[in-house]
Amino acid sequence: MTHSLTMVRDDLTGEATRGLIAAHLAGMLANTPVESVHALDLGELQHPSVQVYSAWIGDEIAAVGAFKTFDxxxxxxxxxxxxxxxxGRGLGRAMLVHLGREARQAGIRSLWLETGAGPDFVAARRLYESAGFSYCPPFGDYSPDPLSVFMTRDLAPSPGPAAL
Structure with a gap:
């Protein structure tokens, strides 16, 4: 039986979501020195400025993503x-598109991100590049870091079906 993808606003109380967030943090810490890890922990993801979404296939969590409003x-x-x-199933792209739509509906006009500069982050950078993100200087509270790259993109006012 094939299950379709379901995206939900997540309150971070479910064990599956908490587990994927923990795996995300562990992965970041395994590949990057702690001073260069900028992933939010569970408490920070629960801040009112953050919207978290999870993607589900049947009753299995498939992906998680969030955006934090900074102005x-x-x-x-x-x-x-x-x-x-x-x-490898396109779920990162599906989450990225979903986050773009939700951000636009919340009045967001541009998205920003920090990701790793090393080889472990090539797939992430390619995903963001293919979605129209361009490299930019550090933003917000970030400082230059040789292990980080920074990207941004404007959100178009009326997107096409697969646009952010």
């Missing part, structure tokens, strides 16, 4: 992670 019309993408069992 009236700008937000930062946070905690993008696809569960290992669902890698």
């Amino acid at each position: 009236s019309d700008r937000a930062e993408l946070k905690s993008m992670r696809v569960a290992d069992a669902f890698l």
Whole structure:
């Protein structure tokens, strides 16, 4: 039986979501020195400025993603992670598109992100590049870091079916 993908606003109380967030943090810490890890922990993801979404296939969590509003019309993408069992199925792109739509509906006009600069983050950078993100200097409270790259993109006012 094939299950369709369901995206939901997540309150972070479910064990499956908490587990995927924990795996995300562990993965970041395994590949990056702690001073260069900018992933939000569970408490930070529960801040009112953050909207978290989870993607489900049947009753299995497939992906998680969030955005954090940092002023009236700008937000930062946070905690993008696809569960290992669902890698390579386009779920990272599906979550990215969903986050873009939700951000636009919240009045966000541009999205920003920080991701790793090393080889472990090539797939993430390619995903963001293919979705129209361009490299930019550090933003907000970020400082230059050789292990980080920064990207941004404007959100078009009326997107096409697969646009952010």
